Amino acid sequence: MARRIARPNPTETLEVPALTRVCPTCAGVLWSANMARRTVTTLAGLILLRLQVRSCRNPECPQYKVCLRPEAEGRFALPQHEFGLDVVALIGALRHAEHRSVTEIHAELVRRGVPICVRSVGNLLDRYDELLALSCSDTDRLRRITGKAGQVILAIDGLQPDVGHEVLWVIRDVLSGEVLLARSLLSSSQDDLAKLLCEVKEALAVPIAGVVSDGQTSIRKAVAKALKGVPHQLCHFHYLREAALPVYEADRHAKVQLKKKVRGIRPIERKVEGRDDLEAGAIRGYCAAVRSALTDDGRPPLEASGLKLADRLAAVATSLDRVAGKRGCRRN
């Protein structure tokens, strides 16, 4: 059924780079083909994905001009889906672990701010059941997916909608974009994950050229155990997010310290209450400037809100110094 109301605008934009730079088939350089855009509705809001698509330009290569989409795309959503895998995982967990009805699941998603209709909840529940029904014993399907490229690059992701819920583990083939195996596991130990990887490895008739993951310790150990010698690359998205964490923490600490220095705006505002002269107006203006600086948050890690606050307070202080200079007095 066609959508009757417009989809809300994305709340966030994410750049998703393609990590593979070398053609998996001919080992030639992969060239940037285009920048695809796709909006996915996740539990955290609507995300606009800007996806870097690459392709091989070697006319001799069987994969000539075949588009290779970023490895991390499948972590967000299944192919041609507008709802994120995290939404699918939550719907499955609410249905099967908590035995909630489709109407109750819909109410829960709406409560969490996910713009979704009841019919879509039913459809996504079917997708969840289909995902878990995927079996590595269906060799025809595996051959169809992996035959063309003659090899696979595996991506392994764990989606846990809420703490305490089972984790939906999804193993995908990056080259075809298809899910090979999905399992919902209560425990995510390295042995459990190694078993899943072994299951995939044994069913595949083609070699595994590499593995991409977020680098969680249990995944790293499971890959080392089940797929000895296969290169394992961390997803850049997670890698950068982890690297930015210490910077983010330091900035947050700096912001707390700065905030301590600009307390007491309310008493100043109270002192000039009821006055409508120029000086009172200027004081109110400065108070408003400090207030808005305190609530102006940047989006970490690319916009450091502590640094932003320091810049804005410095501008207020410079302006106050200028006023004090003109009047021949010093601010204290």
Ligand SMILES: [Zn+2]
């Ligand atoms: Zn090639």
